[in-house]
């Protein structure tokens with residue numbers, strides 16, 4: 503890289519890093535998309551969570567979360583996970599059926 507100003511090298515490296523990060527994020531996103539599924543039936547939660555991350559409607563009650571973790575044999579990851587990959591509209595809690603429940607993700611830790 504003789505004759506190339508130092509600043510230009512730094513700029514180039516920084517550009518490459520940004521590209522690299524973007525590619526990683528894109529790959530992670532694709533991975534999540536391939537493994538994220540919205541489930542509306544309690545009976546399907548366990549099967550689907552064994553394949554990836556499951557999104558369900560949950561009313562926010564601790565008892566429902568406990569029941570969910572029991573049938574899924576997995577952890578409720580929380581409702582903070584905001585992703586455009588899943589439908590974020592409200593629905594009925596998959597456990598108690600309460601309307602206006604929000605989407606939460608359930609997954610097994612690897």
Ligand SMILES: [Zn+2]
Pocket residue numbers: 560561562563566595596597598599600
């Ligand atoms: Zn509930």
